[in-house]
Amino acid sequence: MKFLIVNGPNINMLGVREPDIYGTLTYEGLCDTIAQAARGMGVEVEFFQSNSEGDIVTAIQNALGRMDGIVINPAAYTHTSVAILDALKAVALPAAEVHISDVTRREAFRQRSFAGMACRYHFVGEGRDGYVHALETLKRDIEGSLIILHAMPRSEWEACRAVGAVGAHLPEGGFLHCSPVEYFWRVAPGHYADGGDYVLLCIDVKKVPAPVKWEAGPHNPSRYYPHIYGACPVSAVTAVLPLRMDSRGQFLKNPELSGYENR
Ligand code: DQA
Helix, strand or coil: CEEEEEECCCHHHCCCCCHHHHCCCCHHHHHHHHHHHHHHHCCEEEEEECCCHHHHHHHHHHCCCCCCEEEEECHHHHHCCHHHHHHHHHHCCCEEEEECCCHHHCCHHHCCCCHHHHCCEEEECCCCHHHHHHHHHHHHHHHCCCEEEEEEEHHHHHHHHHHCEECCCCCCCCCEECEEHHHHHHHHHHHCCCCCCEEEEEEEHHHCCCCEEEEECCCCCCCEEEEECCCEEHHHEEEEEECEECCCCCEECCHHHCCCCCC
């Protein structure tokens, strides 16, 4: 499996540019980190960085037929470039958008992402780890093993089945909280330990048409959770498992979920 890692303007200035925002790691250091992680995952990576919009468009076009996916930080072009969006749409490869800084907490002009509209996953504010996380997530996605979880009372699930979707009535800008398998067991005690009859929905991210954004959890800013910004069709729910506890009130990990840890 081979991935193109695209970085836009001024990413070559990492280490020098605004270290309070982007840290002290250089672009070369960033590439080393990603290359090492890729080796560990058994995937190949090719790096491309340019300060020119047209060159980035060409690099994306050239990925067609050669790459299995794209990890892209379009940098400032994120917020302006319809051409990069169109290139990503044209090649239609699974893509993940990465931003080193948490753009969602910065200036208003950074709140819009054109390229992001063609990306299945978004990782913001994780620093260099965002690229590695993006790579892992795309690999899992392509392998068909990316599963995220959403728990709800069984009665609510029955109601969702009747309408054909989970989160059919989300408010404007609302999202469905989900969790990667390995984090679910950490958050479960805080939400589902009241003895209620809960089910665990296993959602195949590939079957979800709405954007899935990986965003920092409220209690631990270094832990990222997938949020589905829109309804999740019932057909994307590949399994419905009971949420069980033992006599000491400890959650019992469902054996069906072993091997699905994403990170
Ligand atoms: C950036 C965020 C962009 O808004 C900015 O123009 C960049 C870097 C990031 O990685 O945080 O150059 O993409």
